[in-house]
Amino acid sequence: MRKYMHLTAMLAVITIGIGSFFGYAAAQPDLRFRLVEQQGDISWKDRLELTGVINDEDWFTVRGNGKVETSSRFFLADQTLGNDMYEMDAAYPELMRGQPYVNVVSESEERVSLYGLNEKTIEVRVWEKKKSKLTTTVIPKQDIAEDATLHRLISADGNTADLLLEEFDYQNEEVTSKFSIVTVDLKGKRMSKRMIEEGTSHNGDLTVIFDQERTTRENAIFVRTISDGEEVESQSHFVLEAGKLVPFPELDRLVRKDSYGLSQYGDLLVQLPNEEENEPRHEVTIFDLRTMKGKELKLPARSTAKEGDRMIDVVDGKLVLAQQKQDAKEGIVFVQIHDIEKDETVFEAKLKGNEDVQFRLLHANLAER
Amino acid sequence: MKKYLLLTNEELKRTAKPYLIVVAVLMLLEFILTAAITKMHEGKIETFMRENGVSMQEAIDAYGKSSFAQVVASGPFLLILGAGMMVILISAFVIWYRDWFGKTNYIYRLLLLPGSRSSIYFAKLTTIVLLMFGFVAIQWLMFFVLAPLHDLLLPPELFERVSIAAVLERSGLMYLYDFYLPNFALIYLFALLLIVFIFTLVLIERSYRKGKKVIRIFLQFVILGAVYGATLLVINSDHLFANEKGMLFLAFTFLYLAFLVIIGLRTVSKKITV
Amino acid sequence: MxxxxxxxxxxxxxxxxxxxxxxxxxxxxxxxxxxxxxxxxxxxxxxxxxxxxxxxxxxxxxxxxxxxVAYIPDLQTMPGHMTVGDALDYMNDHYADWNGETAESLLRTFQLMRTDVITDLSKGNQAKFNLILGFALDRxxxxxxxxxxxxxxxxxxxxxxxxxxxxxxxxxxxxxxxxxxxxxxxxxxxxxxxxxxxxxxxxxxxxxxxxxxxxxxxxxxxxxx
Missing domain, CATH: 3.40.50.300 (P-loop containing nucleotide triphosphate hydrolases)
Known part of the structure; x- marks a missing residue:
């Protein structure tokens, strides 16, 4: 059709050009991690699932068989679904919608509760799972600083709730933390606050070790760190009981002062050692809040990198350690699954990516598939 | 449909010569630029070697190898691409104005043709969109010509072969050439929106007289501001989740696009004047 | 009427x-x-x-x-690069009531050629060309x-x-x-x-x-x- 010559020519050029573009795009290899070495009980390979971030960008999940699933890369899609913090958003949107920035979420079998600080009020939202019903109670805020932080729920019985609150004291040159318990009366719609009584020593930085939920132990754990500005001189741990800070010597004995602090995974507190150069072992400290006993796990160190990024997660009684070799061409990740109770490594693998990637583990999953 | 296709072909026919000239010029500039940047890098290495009395390897340690990615990421190259975009935007104006102010008054002929006047609008819109994708397509193919050129011009020790995918990433062009189809579509949806916005302004300008013209054009910018403002409200809202925001934003975009097209069509149909 | x-x-x-x-x-x-x-x-x-x-x-x-109704303005309405022949084909494509024979006949009478570029024609020839565009429509x-x-x-x-x-x-x-x-x-x-x-x-x-x-x-x- 001579009449449509120019249109046809243009369409042809565009089809060839853009067609080859999409062909090229489709031909790009997917990110894969190959299992290049493995040791131990191979059955863990199929159960292992690591969720993390690659190159500070895409969320992805690596399976033991090496397959990588990336999250949607669409500009307008939520890249963070798949992230722990946003699991709640996805699961209970009505509860989480427009939540106050400062808040604490507590989940039980029957309900999910959210306690939040607004500018002038305390907002309590309760979502009844079986009835799919949301109840919101707003309580006027009194005597709570604007930059206060809610750390955790200490106890709740349906009518009242005790929350751990941190405020800041700007009087001295250094900013110090003040902790208190806020009691919220849902029926009476009012609140009260009482400061936490501390022990005799007032020096040093008082911090809460963890403020996430999912522990059977109700009370918060604090650590007081005394340092000379640069080096840590000592650390003492306290547990909150009946509004008072009570010393926690079991933890004091176990924790190394020159190391990172404790991280919490459910009922386990975990401390990773400082990064060692060419040490044959990682020595990981574990404290079980249920048994109030601690121990040190010795994991074989696989990476000979000078500085590795060690990331751990604790799941189902197993410590999962992922370490990235920094100076290799392809992203190489060492993975170890270590049984905490038996203190033995049940599975190890070396994963090699088909691309140079920076890997950061967020959480591991070992569920049976 | 036949009218639309005939008119589109006619618009393309009229634009063929200037378009090919622009394409040829831009291609030539890219050739020259690639050669120049490549040779300049080689020159720097050689100068460094001479001035400091070092081996080539040491010079390379200092300056690094040359890669095609560097060529594309360079200011002049991006300027060429920018010029291409400007040409498309200017074409969106010219495709209308030439029918009033060209050698002939083709607008008379167009408005006298039997059938719906929306074919005129869509024919011109299609033409601009095709011109735009023509640039995108030709530029894509050019990458595969220029990259080997770069490599050919240098001794093997001096250059680093990079995939075109890596070139796109390092130069920031991965947004214009996004491998993920929904992203690609979104970017070019916005390009379409810009073109349609220009069409709306032009058609208003060609249909109303002095005072009304200015007011109506001003009104279009007010509406644009309102749409943008509403979008910002959505984005900053605490009550919406990210996915909801994304979909709402997409909905706004489509509605606004439809609104602009409808205004354009009505103007061509009922208000336009020779 | x-x-x-x-x-x-x-x-x-x-x-x-x-x-x-x-x-x-x-x-x-x-x-x-x-x-x-x-x-x-x-x-x-x-x-x-x-x-x-x-x-x-x-x-x-x-x-x-x-x-x-057919309209014959006093200015040129066909795209600049077109020849007389192109224009006649254009009209034929767009108008169902275009009469090619009338067009050819008038072309001969007015002594215009299909290969003439419209914008190169003299004013008089352009006017005659315009007439063809109008008269060759059976309206x-x-x-x-x-x-x-x-x-x-x-x-x-x-x-x-x-x-x-x-x-x-x-x-x-x-x-x-x-x-x-x-x-x-x-x-x-x-x-x-x-x-x-x-x-x-x-x-x-x-x-x-x-x-x-x-x-x-x-x-x-x-x-x-």
Whole structure:
């Protein structure tokens, strides 16, 4: 059709050009991690699932068989679904919608509760799972600083709730933390606050070790760190009981002062050692809040990198350690699954990516598939 | 449909010569630029070697190898691409104005043709969109010509072969050439929106007289501001989740696009004047 | 019948057309006459929809459809690069009632070639070309805007010829022109316009026979006031 010559020519050029573009795009290899070495009980390979971030960008999940699933890369899609913090958003949107920035979420079998600080009020939202019903109670805020932080729920019985609150004291040159318990009366719609009584020593930085939920132990754990500005001189741990800070010597004995602090995974507190150069072992400290006993796990160190990024997660009684070799061409990740109770490594693998990637583990999953 | 296709072909026919000239010029500039940047890098290495009395390897340690990615990421190259975009935007104006102010008054002929006047609008819109994708397509193919050129011009020790995918990433062009189809579509949806916005302004300008013209054009910018403002409200809202925001934003975009097209069509149909 | 009723058009505060009404009968040649700026061109463009009218109706054989009217403007409307042949093909593609034979015949009569580039043609040839574009449409009504403006005498005669030719059969013509001389004898009806208003209307034959006045005479009378 001579009449449509120019249109046809243009369409042809565009089809060839853009067609080859999409062909090229489709031909790009997917990110894969190959299992290049493995040791131990191979059955863990199929159960292992690591969720993390690659190159500070895409969320992805690596399976033991090496397959990588990336999250949607669409500009307008939520890249963070798949992230722990946003699991709640996805699961209970009505509860989480427009939540106050400062808040604490507590989940039980029957309900999910959210306690939040607004500018002038305390907002309590309760979502009844079986009835799919949301109840919101707003309580006027009194005597709570604007930059206060809610750390955790200490106890709740349906009518009242005790929350751990941190405020800041700007009087001295250094900013110090003040902790208190806020009691919220849902029926009476009012609140009260009482400061936490501390022990005799007032020096040093008082911090809460963890403020996430999912522990059977109700009370918060604090650590007081005394340092000379640069080096840590000592650390003492306290547990909150009946509004008072009570010393926690079991933890004091176990924790190394020159190391990172404790991280919490459910009922386990975990401390990773400082990064060692060419040490044959990682020595990981574990404290079980249920048994109030601690121990040190010795994991074989696989990476000979000078500085590795060690990331751990604790799941189902197993410590999962992922370490990235920094100076290799392809992203190489060492993975170890270590049984905490038996203190033995049940599975190890070396994963090699088909691309140079920076890997950061967020959480591991070992569920049976 | 036949009218639309005939008119589109006619618009393309009229634009063929200037378009090919622009394409040829831009291609030539890219050739020259690639050669120049490549040779300049080689020159720097050689100068460094001479001035400091070092081996080539040491010079390379200092300056690094040359890669095609560097060529594309360079200011002049991006300027060429920018010029291409400007040409498309200017074409969106010219495709209308030439029918009033060209050698002939083709607008008379167009408005006298039997059938719906929306074919005129869509024919011109299609033409601009095709011109735009023509640039995108030709530029894509050019990458595969220029990259080997770069490599050919240098001794093997001096250059680093990079995939075109890596070139796109390092130069920031991965947004214009996004491998993920929904992203690609979104970017070019916005390009379409810009073109349609220009069409709306032009058609208003060609249909109303002095005072009304200015007011109506001003009104279009007010509406644009309102749409943008509403979008910002959505984005900053605490009550919406990210996915909801994304979909709402997409909905706004489509509605606004439809609104602009409808205004354009009505103007061509009922208000336009020779 | 081409009926125009109550046409109004304002540009700002100026009434370019003020309640213009008239009719054009089939098989007649009606001439719109007026000084420059009287609104003649505006009426024609308004009828064809090239200019939006503020109010008024245009009915062609009872409908609002323009498919029965062909319009011949006094400027070039085909894209610049086109040859005469391209233009004829264009018209053929777009118009179902395009008569290729009429076009070819007129092409020969006017001595134009398919290969001529339109914008390279002389003014006279361009005017003849425009006529072909209008006359080769098999439509009962023809509207011409200044078909004889600025053209040499010999071409004028050629153009004037077309109004007596077979191609005129059955058509109702509405035209504007300043060149009354050449077509005085062809005009059936005159409409005088001033400042956007119809100020006088005459059957030309009547004027000549009963009043012994030519159109030009009448013009002088009308516009002298």
């Amino acid at each position: 081409l009926e125009v009723h109550g046409l109004k058009k304002r540009y700002g505060r100026k009434n370019v057309l003020d309640n213009v009404s008239f009719t054009v009968q089939p098989n007649t040649l009606t001439c719109l006459i007026g000084l420059n700026g009287a609104g003649k061109s505006t009426i024609l463009k308004g009828i064809m929809g090239l200019i939006p009218l503020d109010s008024g109706t245009v009915l062609i054989d009872g409908t609002g459809s323009k498919d029965a 009962p009504y023809l509207i011409l805007d200044e078909p004889l403006a600025g053209i040499d005498i010999f071409t004028k005669e050629q153009i004037a010829w077309i109004f007596t030719s077979e191609f005129m059969e059955g058509r109702g013509i509405l035209m504007t022109t300043h060149e009354i001389d050449e077509i005085e004898h062809l005009i059936d009806r005159v409409i005088f316009l001033q400042d956007g208003r119809v100020i006088d209307e005459h059957d030309a034959e009547e004027m000549r026979e009963l009043h012994g006045k030519s159109v030009q005479d009448r013009m002088r009378e009308v516009y002298a006031r």
